[in-house]
Amino acid sequence: MSASPKPPEGGPAGPEAPAPGAPLAIICGGGAFPLAVAQAARQAGRRVVLFPIRGFADPWVEAWPHAWIHIGRFGLLTRELRRRGCRDVVFIGNVLRPRVRDIRLDWTTLTLLPRVFRMLRGGDDHLLTSVGRLFEEAGFRLVGAHEIAPEILIPAGRLGAVAPDAGQMEDIELGRRVLAITGPLDIGQGLVVMNRHIVAMEAAEGTDLMLARVAELRAIGRIKMPTRCGVLVKRPKEGQDRRLDLPSLGVRTVEGAARAGLAGIAVEAGGVIVSDVEALLRAADAAGVFIHAFARDEAGDA
Structure with missing residues (x-):
């Protein structure tokens, strides 16, 4: 296995780089930024799969390869990411902090529930960093939206x-x-x-x-x-x-x-x-x- 790439500033080391041609996964909240990143990736010749979050992402995502996701279904999401061949993951778009009672949990997330409660006890940066760590531990590599679309x-x-x-x-x-x-x-x-x-x-x-x-x-x-x-x-x-x-x-x-x-x-x-x-x-x-x-x-x- 090759050495892991140097992580971007502020983030822990990620997994091995994906195979050439692997699609980019974009986990989409609301607003125009997910579209800007998807278009930049496609213009650079990279395949893209969108994972729009129900209740937040905009309808335009339906025009792209996509799979709708719910907050709290981490196991289902990671299985779908692997099924689609995605290793690199971008988070972009507007998402409000969920209430615990609004999170629709799958079995994988239930096993992580004590950790989820700790993630929700703190500011937004604490929450997002904790979510990112879960993805890295599952074998995915986090990529900044600005790395894909520096023009933003x-x-x-x-x-x-x-x-x-x-x-x-x-x-x-x-x-x-x-x-x-x-x-x-x-x-x-x-x-x-x-x-x-x-x-x-x-x-x-x-x-x-x-x-x-x-x-x-x-x-x-x-x-x-x-x-x-x-x-x-x-x-x-x-x-x-x-x-x-x-x-x-x-x-x-x-x-x-x-x-x-x-x-x-x-x-x-x-x-x-x-x-x-x-x-x-x-x-x-x-x-x-x-x-x-x-x-x-x-x-x-x-």
């Missing part, structure tokens, strides 16, 4: 017509530093800064609902800053397995930032994914919102 990674620099000013750059730097501290605590991947004041942090609600909360705080007078003040800052958590979960940015987030009265959005270049960068920039320019992508190794990281 947001590039560095100013990305639209509007640029942040000096004060907004200070807010961005503060946000980056705070996220570098809170990331290892598995809290969230985003926050809102206004005039060097943290006014909101992302938790279980996600970015869009956090922005809605900021808009509500403005409406009721708890935030008295003028409009076009403040920055949404997003970046991956320090030390997280980037194969399993990268923060995303889309038109809805731009619209939410505009409704919240923010001046712009700052994200880590190469650490945030976007399914349609042209649509993103059109929305940002129309709303007068800047999008700035900072380098990961800029001064200020913890």
Whole structure:
């Protein structure tokens, strides 16, 4: 047996590389990212099998080779992966954390139930890393969506017509530093800064609902800053397995930032994914919102 490949940053060593021509398995949540990854893999000449998660994946998956799956049926899924000849596995798309009573267990998962309970006791990074470890122990190799479709990674620099000013750059730097501290605590991947004041942090609600909360705080007078003040800052958590979960940015987030009265959005270049960068920039320019992508190794990281 050949040596295992060097694992991507943040992840444990995986199994031996698959045979040439083996199909790529994409475990699909909702949204446009699974389609972007599937198309990139096919354009690169690789066969693809989608495993859409019931209740989350979108109907377009029916046009691709696919097998619907339920959360909690780990044994059935791994048997289907092997039957299809899949060794490499990508996780991509929106999936909400399940409640225990909503998980439809098969016998394999029942035997893992104590471990499942431990997986659910912690933040999202803890949960996803634990799920990824199960797949690796079963003989599969985890591959980051950005490794298959590097074009979904947001590039560095100013990305639209509007640029942040000096004060907004200070807010961005503060946000980056705070996220570098809170990331290892598995809290969230985003926050809102206004005039060097943290006014909101992302938790279980996600970015869009956090922005809605900021808009509500403005409406009721708890935030008295003028409009076009403040920055949404997003970046991956320090030390997280980037194969399993990268923060995303889309038109809805731009619209939410505009409704919240923010001046712009700052994200880590190469650490945030976007399914349609042209649509993103059109929305940002129309709303007068800047999008700035900072380098990961800029001064200020913890």
